[in-house]
Every structure is written in structure tokens, then in C-alpha cells.
Amino acid sequence: xxxxxxxxxxxxxxxxxxxxxxxxxxxxxxxxxxxxxxxxxxxxxxxxxxxxxxxxxxxxxxxxxxxxxxxxxxxxxxxxxxxxxxxxxxxxxxxxxxxxxxxxxxxxxxxxxxxxxxxxxxxxxxxxxxxxxxxxxxxxxxxxxxxxxxxxxxxxxxxxxxxxxxxxxxxxxxxxxxxxxxxxxxxxxxxxxxxxxxxxxxxxxxxxxxxxxxxxxxxxxxxxxxxxxxxxxxxxxxxxxxxxxxxxxxxxxxxxxxxxxxxxxxxxxxxxxxxxxxxxxxxxxxxxxxxxxxxxxxxxxxxxxxxxxxxxxxxxxxxxxxxxxxxxxxxxxxxxxxxxxxxxxxxxxxxxxxxxxxxx
Numbered sequence: 001x002x003x004x005x006x007x008x009x010x011x012x013x014x015x016x017x018x019x020x021x022x023x024x025x026x027x028x029x030x031x032x033x034x035x036x037x038x039x040x041x042x043x044x045x046x047x048x049x050x051x052x053x054x055x056x057x058x059x060x061x062x063x064x065x066x067x068x069x070x071x072x073x074x075x076x077x078x079x080x081x082x083x084x085x086x087x088x089x090x091x092x093x094x095x096x097x098x099x100x101x102x103x104x105x106x107x108x109x110x111x112x113x114x115x116x117x118x119x120x121x122x123x124x125x126x127x128x129x130x131x132x133x134x135x136x137x138x139x140x141x142x143x144x145x146x147x148x149x150x151x152x153x154x155x156x157x158x159x160x161x162x163x164x165x166x167x168x169x170x171x172x173x174x175x176x177x178x179x180x181x182x183x184x185x186x187x188x189x190x191x192x193x194x195x196x197x198x199x200x201x202x203x204x205x206x207x208x209x210x211x212x213x214x215x216x217x218x219x220x221x222x223x224x225x226x227x228x229x230x231x232x233x234x235x236x237x238x239x240x241x242x243x244x245x246x247x248x249x250x251x252x253x254x255x256x257x258x259x260x261x262x263x264x265x266x267x268x269x270x271x272x273x274x275x276x277x278x279x280x281x282x283x284x285x286x287x288x289x290x291x292x293x294x295x296x297x298x299x300x301x302x303x304x305x306x307x308x309x310x311x312x313x314x315x316x317x318x319x320x321x322x323x324x325x326x327x328x329x330x331x332x333x334x335x336x337x338x339x340x341x342x343x344x345x346x347x348x349x350x351x352x353x354x355x356x357x358x359x360x
Contacts, residue, residue: 004041004043005041006042006119009090010041010089010092011087011090012038012088013039014086015033015037017090019032019036019106020036020095020102021098022088023088031340031341033106033324033326033340034105034107034322035107035110035311035321036099037112037323038109039114040113040116040119040122041114046116047116047187048143048180049184049185049187050180050186050188051178051179051183051184051249052214052217052246052249055087097133099133099134099136100133107137107314107315108139109130109134109138110141110165110312111126111127111130111141113142114143115143115146119143120146120152123140124155124159125159127159128160131160137162137322138161138162142166144166144195150199153196153199153200153204154203157203163204163208163210163312164200164204164208164209165209165210165212166193166200166210167212168211168227168231171213171217171227172223173190175218175219176190184250197209197211197234200236201236207235207237209235210237210239210311211231211237212241213231214242215240215242215261216256217243220287220288221261221288222290224268225265225269225272228265228273229272229279232273238273238310239310239312240266240338241329241338242262242329242330244328259337260354262337263307264358266306266307267297267306267358269306271295271306274305274306275295297358298359301348301351301359302348304343307336307343307351308340308341308342309321309323309328311324311325324341
């Protein structure tokens with residue numbers, strides 16, 4: 001049986017598979033998927049050993065964290081999850097054909113690399129294929145470990161990429177090393193990620209690159225906000241995630257951050273990225289917790305944008321993320337941490353209660 005490897009095959013999120021007509025299902029109103037997420041796939045899996053990831057390579061050997069086997073050659077199967085949902089595998093040509101027919105349903109395509117020796121050339125190939133198949137803007141979530149020079153990023157741009165994402169994920173060097181680098185015998189390096197982010201800004205332009213940041217990996221609220229501010233100063237916005245435990249990952253038993261803590265970081269991200277708010281306008285206590293914003297937070301609740309999914313934007317509304325990732329951070333039965341649509345009046349009442357201590 002032929003291995004289902006990229007570039008002949010590609011993964012899509014379950015939400016994308018439904019939206020492309022490959023899987024049965026529908027979203028409850030007013031939820032819909034606007035960002036089409038694609039993920040490279042190889043039988044060997046990903047060489048990264050990130051402790052929170054569901055498609056991590058096998059064998060996290062750090063006794064300080066855990067000693068268990070994770071996903072290896074099963075990484076091409078439909079059983080595994082990534083950001084909490086299934087990512088089934090399809091022929092790239094079938095995906096391209098469906099994109100041609102259904103591109104009006106989407107606002108953007110995002111191609112996510114994994115840590116594999118063929119990922120750079122395959123990403124360039126797929127980017128070019130999508131550019132030929134549709135008029136949708138294309139983002140690439142790159143693996144900095146594989147980016148040897150700025151010329152690689154220029155190649156992606158020439159193939160049709162419009163924006164770049166860098167999944168820094170961890171708010172501090174120590175947390176990065178513990179869960180992505182030496183602590184799990186992984187290949188990733190904190191300084192390399194920030195260097196490649198700077199290259200991305202130079203080549204694609206200010207705020208045409210962004211970082212992923214996961215809240216809830218052990219950082220303080222202050223450390224998270226400082227990282228958001230650092231990226232913004234470089235010329236990159238932050239795409240914020242709330243940690244959710246991945247089954248079969250080293251951190252599968254860790255709980256998500258408290259909702260009020262996540263809401264505070266969410267507000268700080270929005271003020272820094274969208275209102276050019278300085279750190280001096282955010283007050284912290286001795287524990288690194290946010291205790292006050294020099295801003296009328298009730299205005300943010302009225303607007304709603306601060307509590308939406310953050311990511312690469314829609315071209316027709318820069319305040320709304322095209323990559324809206326419905327239910328990536330919560331189950332359908334739970335309150336949204338990241339709203340995949342502009343919060344409605346009932347949603348705003350819920351948010352107002354959640355952050356009532358900040359609005360008094």
C-alpha cells in the first residue's frame with residue numbers, strides 16, 4: 001500500500017473536511033469555518049518532540065517531564081489529533097478541486113509545516129498549487145528549525161504566500177526549552193525562532209508575520225504580555241491560543257488556564273496589537289497577575305473583537321481573523337474562549353460576567 005505522504009497527500013482539520021464536503025456534519029449557527037487549514041503529513045511523523053502536541057514524534061525521553069511513547073508511524077492516520085481535533089488525510093488533487101468549487105466559502109488558506117526533511121520543498125510546491133487553484137490569500141505556518149536562510153522565506157513568497165506564522169508557543173525561553181527543546185530532547189531553539197520571525201517581517205512586511213502563543217504552559221500573565229509586546233515591537237502580531245491538553249501528549253493531564261486569566265491576556269493582546277497600547281498601561285501585582293488596565297474595558301466588550309479568535313486576518317476586515325478555528329480551544333458544549341464570530345448580545349453578557357472584576 002502506498003504511503004500517504006505529502007505532497008501527494010495533505011491533512012485537513014475536521015472542520016475543513018466538513019466545509020470541503022469530504023466529511024458529514026454541520027456547524028451550529030452562527031459558527032462557520034473561514035480559514036482552510038492544511039497540514040503536511042509523512043509516515044515518519046514530525047521530528048519535533050513538543051510536549052503538548054498530538055502529532056509529536058515518538059519517545060519524549062525527558063525524565064523530568066515523562067517517559068512514554070507517543071505517535072510515530074501512526075502520524076499519517078486518522079486517529080490522531082492536533083489542536084484537539086481530527087486531521088484526516090486526503091489526496092492533494094482532491095483538496096485542490098474542492099477549493100476551486102468552494103473558495104467563496106473561505107477567506108484564507110493556511111499551510112502548516114511539520115519538522116520533516118522534505119517539508120520546505122513540499123510547502124513551496126503546495127503553495128504554488130493553491131495559488132494556481134484559487135484566489136484565496138495564503139498563509140504558511142513555518143517550522144523555523146528548517147529555515148536555513150531568508151532565501152527560503154523569499155521562495156515561499158514567490159510561490160504565493162502572503163503571510164507567515166511562527167509558532168513560538170511558549171512565553172519564555174525556559175518554558176520553550178522545557179517543552180520544545182532540550183527538556184524533551186527536541187530540535188527546536190528559542191533564539192532561532194525569534195531570528196526567523198525577524199527575517200519574516202523583513203521579507204513579508206510589518207504585521208504580515210505573526211507568532212502563535214499558548215497561554216497556560218506555566219508562564220505568568222506578565223510574561224505572556226511581555227512576549228506579545230516583544231513580538232509587536234518586531235512587527236508581528238500575536239495569534240493567541242488557550243492551552244488545551246492533547247490526548248497522548250506528555251501534557252495530556254495539565255488543565256487549561258483559568259478563564260479569567262485567559263481573558264486578561266486576551267484583552268492585553270488586543271490592546272497591544274490593535275490599539276498600540278504600551279506595557280505602561282497594564283498594571284501587575286507581585287505574582288505577575290494583571291490587576292488593572294488603563295482602558296475602559298467595557299468598550300472592548302461592546303465591540304466584541306478582543307474576544308474573537310486571533311490569527312491571520314480577513315482581507316475585507318483586518319479586525320477579524322480569517323483563521324477562526326472553531327472549537328479548537330473548547331468543546332461545543334462550553335463557552336467560547338476564542339469566539340469564531342463577532343460576539344452577539346447574549347455572548348457579550350456572558351463575557352461581561354466573566355470579566356466583571358475588571359470592569360468595576
